[in-house]
Amino acid sequence: MTPRQRQRAIRGTLYLLLAAVVVAAILFADWGSIQRNFFRWDIAVEMFPEVLVQFALNTLIYTLVAFVFGLILALALALMRLSPVGPYRWIATAYIELFRSVPALVTILLVNFGIPLAFGRRVPGGLLGIAAVGLGAVAAAYMAETIRAGIEAVPRGQMEAARSLGMRPSQAMFSIILPQAFRIIIPPLTNEFVLLIKDTSLLFVVGTTPLTRELTKFGRDTMQTLGNATPMVVAAFIYMIITLPLTYLVRRLEKRGARGR
């Protein structure tokens, strides 16, 4: 066999294998049961509009406060990691390593139950506060590393040019370096945002009221009430319609960012 023929044979075999798996899945799945348990149209329709205007919205709000809090903290951590002052670097490094190695669920629980024990008062803002501090603290650790990488990706000459024009280090950082760094890191930051959307499903551990539930908790509660899995499928679908446009947006932004370089 020539290499070309061999490649064709391999590809043909792979297609056959794929077809066999698909056919088997179609033949052996209990379609009636799947439809009854996961795709009950009447149940799905019944969930609207609350699932969107209340619970998907909650999810987005929790994500946003966590992201904003996390981003500000991450920026401070990134600048600390690049600081010439040793203790700043050590603190930032310790923070980042700590929160990257601890599960988000543990952090949320510690923020919810640990802070009242340690400081005698709860995190303000109820579940919003927990979302911001708990989820934001974890996201900050990851985003700090992303921002640092972004700052380091800006050529050295940019800082030199800014300083030679008389800018103070902080002016150069905020008006010259960071705008370029953020253009570079928009894709990984958006990725972090998508991960945060999904991580809000962890907030149930601190207890929610019927109105403060996020998408997953609402889906699960409804599933248990009705004894049917359709609500989870609806929730999953809504996660998808939130995150897919975001990845599309990133692609657009990347193109626009490329123009400015």
Next chain:
Amino acid sequence: MAVDLTAPPIQIVGLGKKFGELEVLKGIDLQVNAGEVVCVIGPSGSGKSTLLRCVNRLEEPTSGKILIEGVDMTDPDVDIDKLRTRIGMVFQHFNLFPHLTVIDNLTIAQRKVLKRSKQEAREIALANLERVGLLEKVNEYPNRLSGGQQQRVAIARALSMKPDMMLFDEPTSALDPELIGEVLDVMRRLAKDGMTMMVVTHEMGFAREVADRVIFMDGGVIVEQGPPREVLTNPQHERTRRFLSMIL
């Protein structure tokens, strides 16, 4: 810090610079007078770029003094940012701010550092863009410009601070040969207008024509200096002769 207007723009006294164990500058003494154009030539690794970068303290000198208009640049208490606004710097790789349009490249430091009004900064920027012949590029982003155009914008950006002197760090070394001329033209006009200039360059034609004084550096010291005719056509030192014969 009183600015002494009778003091020379640049006065370098016993300047030394080490990178770790490597001694790049070994006691440089040099004075650049008002309106003078000084070209610094020499083989790579001779310390000429480091010397230039020490003048506005992009590199920290290890020893010696640098006086800018009589003010000690190396004094730890000096307001270095203020002093740097007196010194324009042009880089080999232009270093325009890619996220800003040409006009914003020219106005950002005027606004943030010199606190000029938007209107005033814009007028000064436009005047300098015209000076380098790029008025029509005012709203372009740097990556839409050729290398030569980018370097001319970079010169206009430095000029917009209205500096008393300009430093050029191999301004044409990163350019395609056909784009070098337009940048040298701008620099030639600048020299004619009386700007004090210190230029690290490999362009011997430019040095011969424009420089008041040529400095040949090698191994971290000034080997010889003088009017371009003498240094370039009748060098006194063997090292200068060898360098010139290699590049001409």
